[in-house]
Amino acid sequence: MKIQILGTGCPKCKKLAENAEAAAKELGLSFELEKVTDINQIMKFGVMMTPALAVDGNVKVVGRVPSSDEIKAMLK
């Protein structure tokens, strides 16, 4: 499973990365976490608000930091 954090490095992006990692670990998933900071790449996802979370290439959350519980539901 590929988890991507889209954002140009704001504090919220870090928080989102932490929550996503915690969620994936709790579920015991084998995953790869990638931080996408290049604006070209971010725009390819069609995202206009950062941070955003994509799972296996599909954008799940835009512009806010969901709790790790919320992320767990998205990873299942």
Added chain:
Amino acid sequence: MTDNDNALKHRYLKWLCGISCGSGLAVLYWHLAPSAKWVTYSLLSLSPESKFSSAVEFFLFETPKVMLLLTGVVFIVGVIRSFFSPERTRKILAGHHEFIGNVLAAHLGIVTPFCSCSAVPLFIGFVTTGIPLGVTFSFLISAPMINEVALVLLFGLFGWKVAGLYLITGLLIAIIAGWVIGRLRLERYIEPWVYEIKVNEALEETAIVWNDRMRFGYDAVKDIVGKVWPYVVAGIAVGAGIHGYVPQDFMASIMGREAWWSVPLAVLLGVPMYSNAAGIIPIVQALLEKGAALGTVLAFMMAVIGLSLPEAVILRKVLKLPLIFIFFGVVAVGILLVGFLFNLIMPYMGLK
């Protein structure tokens, strides 16, 4: 009982809880003035004549009042924002006559969630899908400048006239400055790589239910109120201190209505400064209390929160320098005019 029934019951319970919390706070709000009086003069038994006790009463009344207002408004704005996403805003803006686009964009700037850290993706997402540059700027100007926290604090501390003037003139600046930038045909100052980016069509919007919208409001309260409350309390403490002690007309000679040059000076000082809206209000209050003119002070406030160097640095990625200078220049002139206008009409509106 099935899981479904349980979930339903749980949801009703949440709603019930929310409604009773809301009405509880409303009742509290109406009893603040007598409570503050009672605590000051009965519980603490301060003498009613002293400057100190009137400062204490001011603080005890204003702090919970402003915090309650702030919490309520931030919650409501959070819920309203759940109806607007940049994707939806872009859809609304597409295909209008340009000036109508400016007007819409300025209004949408208030209700669309925005943070200056995502100004670049938003800018690219707008201009590459055919939103005119001027309309995009109307949005980018209004989003930071018209701030719900500032609006509530102005309303709570100075009344609806000041808050209304701030809202209306903020909108006017965003509309007119955006329109001027559009007329100037400055597209050549956008970095060329912006147009080469392949922007994927907007994501499909996920359906959200009222429960989610309430959570947006709750998150907004946690995020915004959690961050700004120390500034609010500090601001009111400053206000309470000034309330009785500092001479009323301390600032009148340098920032009063007579000193016309104080408006450009306030804007010049305000542009390079950057502070969040809650941080600037204590200064606004201190200046006003000491006799500075309202127009001058509002111009200062708008320059500080509306134009910021960090945002300029962020936007430099997509805009060439001349366009950034024109953007700041046009908005600064707008703020300047608003400052003069305020100082001119203040006496006719029953404001000092």
